[in-house]
Amino acid sequence: MTDGQETWLWIGFAGMVLGAIAIGTIGRGARGEDKHHPVASLFVCLIAATSYFAMANGQGIVDVDGRSVYVARYVDWLFTTPLLLLGLMMIGLPALSRGDDSRSRTSLLAGVIGADVLMIATGLFAALSADDVVRYTWYAISCGAFLAVIGLLYGPVRDIARSQAGSTPGLFGTLLSVLTVLWFIYPVLWLLGTEGTGTIGLTAEIAVFAVIDLSAKVGFGLLLVTRVVGISRRVESRDRGPVEAATA
Numbered sequence: 019m020t021d022g023q024e025t026w027l028w029i030g031f032a033g034m035v036l037g038a039i040a041i042g043t044i045g046r047g048a049r050g051e052d053k054h055h056p057v058a059s060l061f062v063c064l065i066a067a068t069s070y071f072a073m074a075n076g077q078g079i080v081d082v083d084g085r086s087v088y089v090a091r092y093v094d095w096l097f098t099t100p101l102l103l104l105g106l107m108m109i110g111l112p113a114l115s116r117g118d119d120s121r122s123r124t125s126l127l128a129g130v131i132g133a134d135v136l137m138i139a140t141g142l143f144a145a146l147s148a149d150d151v152v153r154y155t156w157y158a159i160s161c162g163a164f165l166a167v168i169g170l171l172y173g174p175v176r177d178i179a180r181s182q183a184g185s186t187p188g189l190f191g192t193l194l195s196v197l198t199v200l201w202f203i204y205p206v207l208w209l210l211g212t213e214g215t216g217t218i219g220l221t222a223e224i225a226v227f228a229v230i231d232l233s234a235k236v237g238f239g240l241l242l243v244t245r246v247v248g249i250s251r252r253v254e255s256r257d258r259g260p261v262e263a264a265t266a
């Protein structure tokens with residue numbers, strides 16, 4: 019590993035640790051019933067910090083046909099992408115355990131997370147394939163699973179978010195747009211990087227991955243948690259009533 023590559027991995031590590039601290043601190047302002055949001059976002063950053071720490075120390079890197087495959091990255095994504103999707107869906111599908119249609123909402127959750135895990139697992143097999151045909155077959159399967167995730171989010175999940183009482187469709191819409199833009203960069207970067215066509219070098223690939231990982235985890239997490247804490251505060255002051263809120 020070159021110095022430049024190592025530096026970017028340490029930047030990724032430091033950013034994830036700082037992000038975890040910021041999310042943990044801001045999240046303390048959330049109501050008890052909203053605490054699952056900062057908890058999920060906090061663990062996303064902590065898991066990624068672990069993976070970046072390992073990679074910066076040269077761990078979790080496998081040689082395939084002269085290419086370095088950063089397996090630790092996929093282990094990170096395997097756990098953090100479901101948590102990120104869970105964070106988004108907990109905004110769009112409120113009170114999952116309540117109401118007559120809670121089972122269909124839970125099956126939607128299982129479908130999105132199942133497709134997401136399939137996307138990362140097949141992406142890892144693509145990266146580990148020495149043969150081009152095998153590699154691009156895995157890549158195509160992974161892209162199919164990715165489109166299934168996006169299709170479910172823009173279809174049934176968004177429909178429920180718009181129609182459900184107690185949901186926050188505006189916040190769901192903002193988070194969904196941010197997630198879509200950032201997540202689409204991953205398969206493109208993979209294709210341009212050393213796992214795919216090799217159009218860009220390993221250092222550039224590691225640098226861009228660090229920047230989008232920080233945006234998709236720390237940026238997304240901060241946006242979600244700040245907005246949830248804002249909602250918590252408004253609900254609390256409304257429940258307390260204008261006099262109590264003014265004197266609190």
Ligand code: RET
Pocket residue numbers: 095098099102137138140141142144157160161164201202204205208230231234235
């Ligand atoms: C791979 C390559 C194979 C095709 C596809 C991919 C998609 C990966 C995605 C990763 C998202 C990661 C995030 C991490 C944490 O912030 C595996 C690159 C479709 C969408 C959001």
